[in-house]
Amino acid sequence: MGEEELEAVTRLLKSRxxxxxxxxxxxxxxxxxxxxxxxxxxxxxAVAVSSGTGALHTALAALGVGPGQEVIVxxxxxxxxxxxxxxxxxxxxxxxxDDTFCIDPAAIQRCxxxxxxxxxxxxxxxxxxxxxxxxxxADRRDLFLLEDCAQCAGGSVNGRGxxxxxxxxxxxxxxxxxxxxxxxxxxxxxxxxxxxxxxACHDVGYARDANGRMIFDQPDLCLWGKxxxxxxxxxxxxxxxxxxxxxxxxxxxxxxxxxxxxxARHPSVQLRRIVDPAGDTGAFLITTYRDAETARRVNLALxxxxxxxxxxxxxxxxxxxxxxxxxxxxxxxxxxxxVNQSGFPWTLAQNADSARAYxxxxxxxxxxxxxxxxxxxxxxxxxEQDENDIIRAFDKVLPVCAA
Numbered sequence: 001m002g003e004e005e006l007e008a009v010t011r012l013l014k015s016r017x018x019x020x021x022x023x024x025x026x027x028x029x030x031x032x033x034x035x036x037x038x039x040x041x042x043x044x045x046a047v048a049v050s051s052g053t054g055a056l057h058t059a060l061a062a063l064g065v066g067p068g069q070e071v072i073v074x075x076x077x078x079x080x081x082x083x084x085x086x087x088x089x090x091x092x093x094x095x096x097x098d099d100t101f102c103i104d105p106a107a108i109q110r111c112x113x114x115x116x117x118x119x120x121x122x123x124x125x126x127x128x129x130x131x132x133x134x135x136x137x138a139d140r141r142d143l144f145l146l147e148d149c150a151q152c153a154g155g156s157v158n159g160r161g162x163x164x165x166x167x168x169x170x171x172x173x174x175x176x177x178x179x180x181x182x183x184x185x186x187x188x189x190x191x192x193x194x195x196x197x198x199x200a201c202h203d204v205g206y207a208r209d210a211n212g213r214m215i216f217d218q219p220d221l222c223l224w225g226k227x228x229x230x231x232x233x234x235x236x237x238x239x240x241x242x243x244x245x246x247x248x249x250x251x252x253x254x255x256x257x258x259x260x261x262x263x264a265r266h267p268s269v270q271l272r273r274i275v276d277p278a279g280d281t282g283a284f285l286i287t288t289y290r291d292a293e294t295a296r297r298v299n300l301a302l303x304x305x306x307x308x309x310x311x312x313x314x315x316x317x318x319x320x321x322x323x324x325x326x327x328x329x330x331x332x333x334x335x336x337x338x339v340n341q342s343g344f345p346w347t348l349a350q351n352a353d354s355a356r357a358y359x360x361x362x363x364x365x366x367x368x369x370x371x372x373x374x375x376x377x378x379x380x381x382x383x384e385q386d387e388n389d390i391i392r393a394f395d396k397v398l399p400v401c402a403a
Contacts, residue, residue, distance in 0.1 A: 004243075008236035018232050020048075021212055029235035036242055037171075037186055041163045045195035047187045048235060049202050052150045052172025054228035055185035056084035059168045061226065062187070062197035063144050065090050068350035069117035074103035075366035077122045079324040081148060082333050089345040090117065091354040094327055096363040099273040101286060102129025104365070108137055115354060118144035123152035123162050124325075125375065126178075126252070126283030127274050131157055131165045146170070150185075153178040154249040156279030163188050168198070173234075178248055178281055179241035181234035196221050202228040251380040252282030255387050259285060259378075262391040268294075268402035269394075285376040286319075292371040294402050299374050301397035307376070307390055315377040319370040326370055328360035 017023020020030040030048050038046035049055050065071060067089040073081050076097050085092040095111045098104040102124050119138055121129050131147065138145040147163055149155065150172035155162040163169035168191075171177075173184035187198045196207040197220070205225035206214040215221055257277065263269050270288040274280050289295040299318050302308070309315040324330055331337075336346040336356060345351055360367060376390075 004240045005237050008240050009233060012233045012236045015232075020229050020232055020235070023232070027232055027236070029232040029239065030230050033230075033235040033239050033242070034186075036239055038188060040161075040242060040245075041169070041188050042161045043164055043169075043188045044190040045188065045192070045198075047195065047198045047202055048230035048238075049185045049187060049228040050230055051183050051228070052170060052174060052177075052185040053080040053084065054202070054226065055150075055170035055172065055187045056080055056148070057087060057226055058198050058202045058228055059146055059170050059187050060084050060088050060090075061201040061223065062189075062194050063118065063146065063168065065117055067345060067348050068115065070113060070115040070354050071117055072103075072108055072111045072119045074120070074122050074124070075327045075363035076101055076124050076325060076370075077120075077148075077327065078150065079330050079333075081120055081122060082327075082330060085120075086333075086345060089348065089351075091115075091345065091351050091356070092333070093355055094358060094362050096365045097369065098130075098365065099369075100127070100129055100275060101125060101272055101369065102127075103134065105130055105133040105137055107363075107365075108134065111355075112141055112143070113355070116141070116143060118146060118167075120146045120148055121166070122148040122150075123155060125272075125286060126151055126155070126281040126378075127272070128152060128155045128157050128162050128276065128279055130275055131162065135165050144168075150174075150177065151283065152281055154245045155281045157276045158279070162279075164190075167191060168194055173238055173241070178252075178283060179238065179245045181237040181241065184230055184234050184238060185228075193220070197223065201226055248380040249281040249283075251382075252378045253280055254282070255382040256280070256282040256285050256378045258387050259390055259394075263287065263394060266394070266398045266402070268398055282378055285378055286373055287376070288369060288373045289402055290372070292320075295372050295374055297401040298397055301401050302374075302393050305389075305393035305396065307393045309377070315375075317375050319373045319375055322370075322375060327358065327363060327366070330358075334358045 015025040034046040065088045069090045095107040145166040147166035147169035168189040171186045200207040207221040272286040338344045
């Protein structure tokens with residue numbers, strides 16, 4: 001955050017017009033951000049929303065997801081992904097990951113049933129998944145593909161931005177993301193119908209025409225709104241943050257790959273497979289070891305060398321301690337709980353025959369990788385000395401802890 005964000009906030013507050021659709025001195029920041037962000041991603045339409053979670057709910061509603069349908073989700077994700085599926089009345093089906101730490105295309109193939117409506121590909125921990133292969137599966141099986149780019153804003157595969165491969169994609173602008181207004185999100189698509197439905201779902205249930213008036217005479221666009229509108233204040237911040245994003249990801253990527261190059265000298269370390277290094281945002285470094293005990297020793301030794309952040313955030317963390325990013329730590333999923341005693345959506349007649357394996361062991365590849373891996377956050381502000389400190393710490397502890 002810098003002077004540009006402060007100026008944007010000050011201008012919006014002086015306008016006394018914080019609502020996206022009208023005001024005393026309306027600045028049209030949300031609309032401008034949507035246009036800017038769609039252009040940046042490489043799609044025709046963007047709908048700005050109040051959170052990444054709101055983006056997921058909006059996208060799934062626009063896609064028509066509901067009872068009787070299954071949606072394939074990865075074992076490594078954030079709780080909001082499965083929450084969005086469950087809240088639509090559909091059943092999440094877990095698919096294992098591979099060494100990209102994103103959903104495994106082969107695992108998707110094994111999960112498809114006659115009830116499968118679509119796939120959510122989560123580009124986890126800053127780097128894209130194997131989206132080209134997954135797009136082919138979705139096309140062949142006539143499934144929707146929803147890209148969750150919450151942790152990968154600014155990422156790409158072979159020069160094509162994440163968010164452009166799916167029928168729709170979602171982004172998050174929460175505090176931990178590559179660009180942020182504290183909270184916020186976006187739904188993007190190049191499909192005009194899906195865009196209109198997303199506008200309706202994120203608002204009060206009705207799409208709007210070019211003049212902002214609600215449309216009541218198109219049944220496909222008369223839905224139920226979720227109230228996820230973004231406000232003008234955060235949109236103004238995000239317009240500035242979007243301008244910073246290429247510089248932010250370039251800095252993170254530069255730091256990460258300097259450290260990765262140094263780690264390549266150590267045969268005891270396995271590095272995450274990156275589909276396209278040039279399109280990695282660089283936000284996280286994942287290292288994997290031969291067993292859980294080795295990972296634990298390296299983690300503790302690095303912490304003793306000062307490679308840790310607290311209380312500003314969490315870094316140098318064993319993936320088994322990564323909370324609600326791991327499918328088996330999502331208690332409500334494992335127990336198939338509901339907001340009331342009805343057991344929704346698990347007990348719905350339409351969902352009676354859907355698969356429901358969510359306890360630890362459902363995704364053995366993920367389980368194994370979680371136990372043997374460490375995640376290190378890579379801020380965009382690392383100095384050369386900071387990078388040297390991280391490399392020196394690995395050089396010191398790996399011959400002792402991972403030999």
